[in-house]
Amino acid sequence: MTRTALIVIDMLNTYEHEDAEALVKSVREALPGVTTLLEHARDSDSPVIYVNDNFGEWRSHHGEILRAALDGRHSDLVAPVAPDENSLFVVKARHSIFFETPLAYLLGQLEAERLVLCGQVAEQCVLYSALDAHIRHFDVVVASDAVAHIDRDLADAALRMMRRNMSAHICAADEVTFDSRRSR
Template sequence: MTGSADTRKLALVVIDMINTYDHEDAELLEPSARRVVPVLVDLIGRAREADVPVIYANDNFGSWRSHHGELVETALAGSHAELIEPIKPDDDSLFVVKARHSIFYETPLSYLLWKLGVRHVVLCGQVTEQCVLYSALDAHIRHLGVTVPDDAVASIHPHLAEAALEMMERNMGARVVAAKAVDFGPPSR
């Protein structure tokens, strides 16, 4: 975000990265996730340094009695803990459990963003052509600005991911940039 038009409060939303990779299409997703994890480490670190809220919005793996701590523990105990450990939530991170594709669908995220005064979300995580796309649309419908760092989103089908990024940019007014171009600004202290 550069310039005076981008002074609205931001939040970084990490979508579905707390994952066991024990699901259909995981073998297609895992290599892409592996590529974005180092980018996410930097992006999350820069957001935290700038006191930008970091919100994890994550599937509940169909376990309706789970809470965020259990989801993180389950993913860390899985066979791909190396993809979770570097980007796991810290004590200041916020966490929203979701059951469907959009981070907004029947979750308290809209209210949380309103309480935080957030007017622009930076969406990263997985899957570009599914949850990231639907979340960008729902953010746009809620009159939130959207930025999607294209190197910080993982995909199952690269050709669909490219189309999804184009749709987000063209149809939803999303700003699609490299993660290094996301400017969280100075700390708000």
């Protein structure tokens, strides 16, 4: 049996950064895919893990990160994907969800072998996280309609790289299964 975990990357965002305006439109387009994945993962009792940037706030924890995002100017992009009481949370400071975080240990404790990645940004954090998951021997799935981008051309190239170089399964969110008896 393969245990699948949903990883929600950087969706708790205040959108107060240089690329925010370019990103917001894409997040709106990706939001239905992310909510579909959250619903399916939660319905199947699969682990849902939010891995989110701390935006340089080294005294923050997940509640403060969520509150800042909900109080931000685009709370409508955060509220639909907010963690529930069963969600797990890992704070990161760099692009990869694995870089100097306890995520690999947590996934080992959960006996997860397959990771479904969604969130932002496809050509940055999602790409680097998919690579780091691949080199750690996880099966990687990326829901292409559940990842936001800043630059569409770079995002498309990143998705192709994930498929070709990292053996990632790229598909639509509604095609992703969380049934542990299936491999994809």
